[in-house]
Amino acid sequence: MMNCKVLIVSDSHGMTGELQELYNRHAVDVYIHCGDSELPAAHPALAGYSVVKGNCDFESAYPTNYVEKVNGLSIFVTHGHLYNVKMTLQKIWYKAKEAGAQVACFGHSHVMGAELIEDVLLINPGSILLPRGRRERTYALLDVQNKQATVIFYELSGKEVAKESFVLQ
Numbered sequence: 001m002m003n004c005k006v007l008i009v010s011d012s013h014g015m016t017g018e019l020q021e022l023y024n025r026h027a028v029d030v031y032i033h034c035g036d037s038e039l040p041a042a043h044p045a046l047a048g049y050s051v052v053k054g055n056c057d058f059e060s061a062y063p064t065n066y067v068e069k070v071n072g073l074s075i076f077v078t079h080g081h082l083y084n085v086k087m088t089l090q091k092i093w094y095k096a097k098e099a100g101a102q103v104a105c106f107g108h109s110h111v112m113g114a115e116l117i118e119d120v121l122l123i124n125p126g127s128i129l130l131p132r133g134r135r136e137r138t139y140a141l142l143d144v145q146n147k148q149a150t151v152i153f154y155e156l157s158g159k160e161v162a163k164e165s166f167v168l169q
Contacts, residue, residue, distance in 0.1 A: 002072040002102075002168070006142040009049075010034035010079070010107025011127035013056065016045035018128055018156060022139060023048050025158060029070050034107035034125065035062070035079030054079035054107065067099050073144055076101035080108030080124070089115065089122055096120045102168050103142065103149075112138045112162075114151040119169040121149055128156050136161050144168065
């Protein structure tokens with residue numbers, strides 16, 4: 001039985017107070033930063049976050065990707081630049097499948113979205129600094145109850161922007 005809540009943020013490009021604000025705003029099982037924080041790994045704004053290395057990050061302590069397991073859910077986390085996510089989601093989908101993940105979280109394109117491709121839910125939270133395709137600076141909250149996954153996108157202020165539901169396998 002999969003039950004968990006996950007906060008997903010990406011492409012904060014040097015922002016600090018906002019990351020701490022999101023951490024304090026939402027009580028979740030895991031906090032994920034999909035890269036391009038442009039902060040050192042020991043920075044207090046990243047306390048509590050699991051972070052990957054983006055193309056604008058020079059911190060060697062960050063992994064390029066990892067798998068987060070939380071309450072029966074397996075989440076593949078990467079920035080996306082190594083998988084050409086601006087052009088296609090096929091490579092990241094294959095990598096998530098290879099890792100045995102039901103969910104893949106990534107950033108890089110600064111475009112928010114969630115899409116279920118076969119049995120992998122792909123989530124890009126957008127950017128809390130420089131969004132593309134919309135004005136709102138966004139992040140995402142994934143709520144999984146049994147096999148029902150709900151992805152809620154919020155703007156930085158906490159106002160809900162969009163909500164989508166999916167059934168995981």
